[in-house]
Amino acid sequence: MLSIFGSVHILAVVGIQLLIIPSVSSLNLTNAYLHHKCNNTEGKYSHGSAFEKYINLALRAIDSDNFLNGFGYIERGEDPNKVFVMYQCRGDSYGSKCQSCISAAVTGLRRRCPRNKGAVIWYDQCLFEISTINSFNKIDYENDFYLSNPKNVNNKELFNKETSALLVELTNKATDKNNMVGNQFVLYAAGEKRIGTKNVYAMVQCTKDLVTTTCAACFEWIFKMFSKCCDGKRGGRVLGTSCNFRYELYPFLRN
Structure with a gap:
């Protein structure tokens, strides 16, 4: 099972909602x-x-x-x-x-x-x-939630550090001004990294109405939720309406 939490920001009060959804296939192509x-x-x-x-x-x-x-x-x-x-x-x-x-x-x-x-x-x-x-081209700071795998990795500190580094690396790719298709920024990147004995697969994405600087600011915001969402977890993601990230210990994207 995956745990899912939503944060709602109203007058600086954060509401947390807990839901449970079924796990999907290992490649997550559902x-x-x-x-x-x-x-x-x-x-x-x-x-x-x-x-x-x-x-x-x-x-x-x-x-x-x-x-x-x-x-x-x-x-x-x-x-x-x-x-x-x-x-x-x-x-x-x-x-x-x-x-x-x-x-x-x-x-x-x-x-x-x-x-x-x-x-x-x-x-x-x-x-x-x-x-x-x-x-x-505006960041939505109000509508977001996160999903995390309830299982933990063994070496939490190393895993957190290296997974965060992978997400930052992908962010730099996604927000590269030369990363374009036609006249539009791609604002998406995916990759993998070996951490200890595990391969970590990750992706980051912004909605295509954003420019690269706004996208980078959105990533900076959602990465602040990493410790709440993903601390030592075997998989996790934060989703908003402007940007999102995800990582897993299995491939979840199409080639």
């Missing part, structure tokens, strides 16, 4: 649901409203995408009914894999947060968010 959040502060919309119309227009725009870029940020409508929709797929899951994940995410979010104007859902291979707030 599209497992991970977590969601209904943002009730943004309110709800009614059937037949202008907001519902614009959400449906945004979703149709996503449906016509080819998902080869693995990212979309769509704005529809006019104030006070403006809708912002974002999706980001994991760096090894673009194209048809991304499309199937986003399809599941849209269905899942509508079921779990019916008629919410603001909501986000995470699956293993993607995240999907709707909002009334324009968050383009």
Whole structure:
């Protein structure tokens, strides 16, 4: 089993939520649901409203995408009914894999947060968010959670040090200004490292609306959660709507 914790920041008070989800296959190529959040502060919309119309227009725009870029940020409508929709797929899951994940995410979010104007859902291979707030190139410090393996490694200090170093190395790759496809920053990197007798596999990723400096700042923020999430754990990850990292003692990405 994996332990999953979510942190919610309200007036400097941190709320912790504990959930349990089933473990997935060793290569983790499933599209497992991970977590969601209904943002009730943004309110709800009614059937037949202008907001519902614009959400449906945004979703149709996503449906016509080819998902080869693995990212979309769509704005529809006019104030006070403006809708912002974002999706980001994991760096090894673009194209048809991304499309199937986003399809599941849209269905899942509508079921779990019916008629919410603001909501986000995470699956293993993607995240999907709707909002009334324009968050383009802005770090979301409010919506995050972490998963960790309850089992510990033997040499905790060495493991923490070397795993952190691997994540920093991958961050430098992901935020390299020369790491581009076309005119867009990749903002994703994956790699592995031998630590003691174990291979550690890791990845880092930002949403593609960010620039490299904003992405680096997001990584700096979520790495502060490493000790809370991952101290000596055989696997762990922190996920937000702007960036995430993960490491395991088994391969979990496609080649």
